[in-house]
Amino acid sequence: MKTSFQTSSSSSSSSSSSSSSTTPSSVLPQKTPDLTEHYTLGEELGKGSYGTAYHCIDKSNGKEYACKSILKRNLNCKEYDYVLNEIEIMHHVSDLSNVARIKETYEDSESVHLVMELCEGGDFFKRIINKGPCAEKKAASLIKTIVEVVEGCHSLGVMHGDLKPENFLFVSNDKDSSLKAIDFGSSAFYNPGDILCDVIGTSYYVSPEVVEKHYGPEADVWSAGVILYILLCGDFPFYADDEDETFKQILEGRLDFESDRWIPISDSAKDLLRNMLNVDPTRRFTTHQVLCHRWILDAAGVPPKKPLESAVLSRMKRFSAMKQLKKMALRVIAERMSEEETGGLKKLFKMFDTDNTGIVTYDELKEGLKKLGSNLIDSEIQALMDAVDMDNNGTLDCNEFLAATLHLNKLEKEENLRNAFSFFDKDGNGYITINDLSQACTYLDISNVNLDEMIQEINQNNDGQTDYSQFASMMRKELQEMMS
Numbered sequence: 001m002k003t004s005f006q007t008s009s010s011s012s013s014s015s016s017s018s019s020s021s022t023t024p025s026s027v028l029p030q031k032t033p034d035l036t037e038h039y040t041l042g043e044e045l046g047k048g049s050y051g052t053a054y055h056c057i058d059k060s061n062g063k064e065y066a067c068k069s070i071l072k073r074n075l076n077c078k079e080y081d082y083v084l085n086e087i088e089i090m091h092h093v094s095d096l097s098n099v100a101r102i103k104e105t106y107e108d109s110e111s112v113h114l115v116m117e118l119c120e121g122g123d124f125f126k127r128i129i130n131k132g133p134c135a136e137k138k139a140a141s142l143i144k145t146i147v148e149v150v151e152g153c154h155s156l157g158v159m160h161g162d163l164k165p166e167n168f169l170f171v172s173n174d175k176d177s178s179l180k181a182i183d184f185g186s187s188a189f190y191n192p193g194d195i196l197c198d199v200i201g202t203s204y205y206v207s208p209e210v211v212e213k214h215y216g217p218e219a220d221v222w223s224a225g226v227i228l229y230i231l232l233c234g235d236f237p238f239y240a241d242d243e244d245e246t247f248k249q250i251l252e253g254r255l256d257f258e259s260d261r262w263i264p265i266s267d268s269a270k271d272l273l274r275n276m277l278n279v280d281p282t283r284r285f286t287t288h289q290v291l292c293h294r295w296i297l298d299a300a301g302v303p304p305k306k307p308l309e310s311a312v313l314s315r316m317k318r319f320s321a322m323k324q325l326k327k328m329a330l331r332v333i334a335e336r337m338s339e340e341e342t343g344g345l346k347k348l349f350k351m352f353d354t355d356n357t358g359i360v361t362y363d364e365l366k367e368g369l370k371k372l373g374s375n376l377i378d379s380e381i382q383a384l385m386d387a388v389d390m391d392n393n394g395t396l397d398c399n400e401f402l403a404a405t406l407h408l409n410k411l412e413k414e415e416n417l418r419n420a421f422s423f424f425d426k427d428g429n430g431y432i433t434i435n436d437l438s439q440a441c442t443y444l445d446i447s448n449v450n451l452d453e454m455i456q457e458i459n460q461n462n463d464g465q466t467d468y469s470q471f472a473s474m475m476r477k478e479l480q481e482m483m484s
Helices: 077-093 124-131 136-155 218-233 243-252 267-276 287-291 294-300 312-320 323-337 337-354 361-370 380-387 398-405 408-412 414-422 434-443 451-458 468-483
Strands: 039-045 050-058 064-071 102-107 111-117 168-170 179-181
Touching: 039 064, 039 287, 050 468, 064 179, 064 398, 077 102, 077 111, 077 337, 124 168, 136 179, 136 218, 136 267, 136 287, 136 294, 218 267, 218 287, 267 287, 267 294, 312 361, 312 380, 312 398, 323 398, 323 414, 323 434, 323 451, 323 468, 337 398, 361 380, 380 398, 408 468, 414 468, 434 451
Parallel strands: none
Antiparallel strands: 039 050, 050 064, 064 111, 102 111, 168 179
């Protein structure tokens, strides 16, 4: 049942590395502490092609996590790139509610370690095998979660590339436990309109256009449709002992709804399947159409009001409404985050920076937002540009872009807030004063600011200085408002 199609990552295909090159000594771009300084490894949770997942405990607070340890001796040169790509993508998409969040990464001479959210409910695939076909309401709820993951990834410029039950875990053992995506080893960053051609995925789940090596993110909807088919009847829609024969069936796309096992299944469910498993990707349902289909709505609630817009646009809009001090703090946080944490956002920046100058002009911002499906008028784009352009030089550099597109859950991490506070507290006396803010603005090349207004934003007792707790409260309030 798990015959593998060759897997690779499209985003790494442009790398200058090759399997015949000398294997590099490290995957991560910077040296890290030893994993065991911070975590205690426990029992094995599962094993894959390249490594093993373990239960682990944070020594500082006793919190439980999963640790995916990838043995470097099993990797060739190109696969080093794939592992870094997976880490960057996991940081990039782990802000999504149904994706297991990556906490941090470590590397030693033998392995790369990904410390992640622990999902204790076991793998989705085993539940399907053990329990057989799902009731329609349950199947609708599960596929809704999977398609929401796909929609969220696409909004961030990521194609999942290998959707299958094995790449999802239940959070707990409860029968109504939520589902989370855990594996992005075949995922790829893409720009709107890109045609991908790398061989990715697992044979029974791949779309016709992937078989033909000429595809886009629509292929993820096909794979989700295959999962739905399995949920409803307990078998694959396209299956043969020979891989070439499986691909032939996929290209033909004939669905069997005539057998006895489909008699109890509603016409509405079959209609959704026909639209998700349409061999023509231009006629296949979008993620939004899936989430708005009557079969999903009858079982799993109200429809989304509109398709999920690009994360770049939604985050820039949110950023533009912030006051100056919060913008400055986010910029400081973004500048001090690791390369793998910001790698995804930097790839998005390069999509806008079409002439590779390291800055984004108004025209580049306008064209990039248009590619992402924005219908903003010129005055709205200019207002967005002005709000993000913190040094008022008429362009956006990478740090300004990172600040504006950073997900606010980065404010949950104490280290990030401490780093930002230390930046503003220039004299190290434990308080931020107007003089400190003036120096910070000079350092960041920010002018035309009202320093009195900025200090009042966080100075709750009107004494002209702000301690860390006041600063952290102001920043976390932004996160709470976003989540409410």
